[in-house]
Amino acid sequence: MKKLINGAGSVVADALRGIAAAHPGLRVDAENRIVVRAGGPSPGKVGLVSGGGSGHEPLHAGFVGYGMLDAACPGEVFTSPVPDQVIAASAAVHGGAGVLHVVKNYTGDVLNFQLAAELCAEEGMEVTSVLVDDDVAVRDSLHTAGRRGTGATVFVEKIAGALAETGAPLAEVARVAREVNTRSRSFGVALSACTTPASGKPTFELSEAEVELGIGIHGEPGRARAPMRDARELTGVALDAIHEDLPLSGDVLVMVNGMGGTPLIELYVAFAEVAGHLAERGARVARSLVGDYVTSLDMQGFSVTVCLLTDELTRLWDAPVETPALRWGR
Amino acid sequence: MKKLINGAGSVVADALRGIAAAHPGLRVDAENRIVVRAGGPSPGKVGLVSGGGSGHEPLHAGFVGYGMLDAACPGEVFTSPVPDQVIAASAAVHGGAGVLHVVKNYTGDVLNFQLAAELCAEEGMEVTSVLVDDDVAVRDSLHTAGRRGTGATVFVEKIAGALAETGAPLAEVARVAREVNTRSRSFGVALSACTTPASGKPTFELSEAEVELGIGIHGEPGRARAPMRDARELTGVALDAIHEDLPLSGDVLVMVNGMGGTPLIELYVAFAEVAGHLAERGARVARSLVGDYVTSLDMQGFSVTVCLLTDELTRLWDAPVETPALRWGR
Amino acid sequence: MGARLLTSAFFGAWIEEAARSVRAERDELTRLDAAIGDADHGTNLDRGFTEAVRALGDRRPATPGAVLVLVGSTLIRKVGGASGPLYGTAFREAGKALGEAPEVSPADLAAALAAGVAGVRRLGSAAEGDKTMVDALAPAAEALTAALAGAVREGPGADGAPEAGTPAVGRDGHPSAPEDGRDGHPGAPVDGPAGAAGPDGRGLAAALAAAAEAARAGAEATIPMPARKGRASYLGPRSVGHQDPGATSAALILRALHTVAARW
């Protein structure tokens, strides 16, 4: 393992120093391990807090800013944040209109945010949690941990953030966040595993002739190993899996997301195929993102996330946003 | 080699289809292999054309748009474009005020742009070329190919593009482009080689204990191989090399650029150290970019580019820009 | 030493021993987590127990209950992930069950362990057989209660108990523990008077040997299970054939409890 770091133990703290130095619009509270907008809480505006393990950059700190998150709580690499972080973030962004927690559906994230929400409530904050669970590779059932939250997190945070910026009440912001989640699905494919700084070894071994289908974002192996195929077929597998779960039609918002080690030229190749697969199913790419948004350290591979748009969602997607990783209209 | 492509022969064409599908603000002319702003040439505005080998995405197509380039000419992977592309691009963006060619200093780019400029002149277009040669890893001499053009290309294109947008004449736009180049320096470090689709093998072998210092952006080996060190030391090597050539002080624009396979969390770790090294030398990070801007396919590593700002350059840097890879103010 | 009742020092020693053991097995726990999770379980618990030891060093609470609550709160505050809240809740619930008594009995300890396991079950809504830490914790709590209640038969003696140096990590996928160690009739040995684990330290050590052995066997028994909770559940049938990292660390923590009791 070769990594551009100072040591496995300090990766997250060092990266937070870098984020602080690079983005004057963000304030990094190193002691509480949270990243908040430099301006402080906006009175009367719902505060949006998200967080999760580190190693998925730009998620989540890269989405803090006008029109999106008010605060992010980065945990250790691939480890959900602890309740103290979530509580500190919630307190820092609470402008009197309540706080929305955007939580990706992983046992660790769910439990830590749940404990935090209970303690926030004890301290008199109104907190609502929205669970993101868009990954169709995982079977959803009462008797499992349920679907993972992956790429749709970006859509949920952007769209809910835009509504929050209008001064909408907490229930409305939570409603639109849930709607985005309900209308979104993802599927990921790995061409290589990732290596965490702490373990120093790839999380799984994959031969030159194989891919992992249905991966998550934590270096866990996928649902199945399959022979390597070309971009058209691999994106076809992803679109089939999504379409089977949520029939695709009409205007869609699509993200072709790199897992961290995939060159952008390959993501564009994949995007061309995704657009083709969507057109074959009668769906139209109305809005799109191509790039690294929800990564798994140095993993090579991609994920596709599709959201069935409504007029409201399109309008909120188009609203101005000013964060390190997503910016337009300002 | 595992790549998310349909075949080595169609990578560039496939990626161009993806770019066309993802960015309605761009028009991809597949036959001429050029990418231009959807709006067509702006009368009275200097047209900015750049280009080079593919495999460096988002460079250059990702910088086409308001406030930056008018057209990009992507060559084959790591191969400069042919004169026909440059001529077609120049003709497409010529709005009567002349065309500026931003050329990275590589023999291939220089020769192909030179032939194109001669033919453009024959067709009655006023063309000025600006050479970018910022890489301090290469010794500059009359008896060599001279310094490579790397990261500063982004600064030159952004700042010259901003000035062109004001309606400034060709000579002025060329003057500011040259000034940015003169005030900018870069240095790159590779933790791993890249693999071109055509060759299928890493361009060099590097052990777990080694890095290449002073690399370019085409997978060529660097000036020297050295033992692997931590982020603080590796960025120190880069800053020392830059500082030795162009003493650093005052307000600077800094880019910590990923080579394509480097996770963003590591780039932030590196940025924290770069900011520290700059502060030690009395320079101040006034503006910055952290991310993948000038890449080498899947190479792991980074480059640092520093530009000594003036008030004019800062103002032009801050001016609105709306491209796939760089966007603010609109 | 043979002390009849367990002091806060005893619980502090347990946590120190658990921290040592987690540190020693950290990479192995992470390796197990890499196979079916996200390769952080060893780092997570090492960070948590190191912080717990530090917290106890800063201000050693006066009562056993307060020691465990502090440990649990520290794990919740420092670990993150799934295991942080789960282990944190286990220790907090166990600590709360011990109340404010300055010294507690082995039976109190057994009740506390049961309360801790109940807390984990509630928070994680995992049942036995879901391939989680519950598969090690639940049989251990049952074995301890049963051993102390006297349902202990003569056996091969303390040699049958896991040694501090014995890895809790199963090597062959075939649980070697007797099945009756998992259904309330532990077959693990005691070295105290037959028929009942008396209040003396040797009886407690024997009962904890049974609990540790039940945890080890429970962890090993997760190997053939498909996971239904936590990250490993995403793998579906592909999680079969791997020992659950959380169950493995639970066995380590129980073994540490026996180790400390044996030299108490």
Next chain:
Amino acid sequence: MGARLLTSAFFGAWIEEAARSVRAERDELTRLDAAIGDADHGTNLDRGFTEAVRALGDRRPATPGAVLVLVGSTLIRKVGGASGPLYGTAFREAGKALGEAPEVSPADLAAALAAGVAGVRRLGSAAEGDKTMVDALAPAAEALTAALAGAVREGPGADGAPEAGTPAVGRDGHPSAPEDGRDGHPGAPVDGPAGAAGPDGRGLAAALAAAAEAARAGAEATIPMPARKGRASYLGPRSVGHQDPGATSAALILRALHTVAARW
């Protein structure tokens, strides 16, 4: 065949043979470029010569000069990189030197080759010894001129000429060509009448054998050089020990010229 003058068909055959040879050695050229450049030289030239063959197939120009100009323009239009404009210029300048004659003599060919080399030198401003294609092209042009001018001694016959199957790529870093092959006194053999390469095909073949051998030796001689032009120059002293890819492809193209002349 022994044709006295060279037709456009001869030049078309040369380009076809060059395209075959570049295709066969494509990966080796790319491998050489990977060592000191950017791993695309084989792909670049393969693309270019394939297109040149196609262009000639679409409309075979009537004169040798027009053939070479079309090949050069096609290379400029399709290759990119450094080698596209350089080889393109070489062929265009050579073609222009041949003028509009429907058939040209071996001496015309030698003059054209010299004009092509001059074009490369001018555009790339590379001198001999800079570790570029010039190191193969320049001695080849000189050797051809010298051989045709009669400065050719008796030698071991056509066997000494490079075979179509002989790799142009040096294997050991020690140029095996006689030194006088590079300074205007080619030692390479001819199979025509001693003292002068006559206008017949066999004499031309012998002179081209000398040129091809000079190119091969020139390419091999780039191995110990540090590069001063092109991408390889970025490596400074690290470029020593590798054969220049452009010099290697130049040797291939000259060998193709000899191959075609030998069966003409």
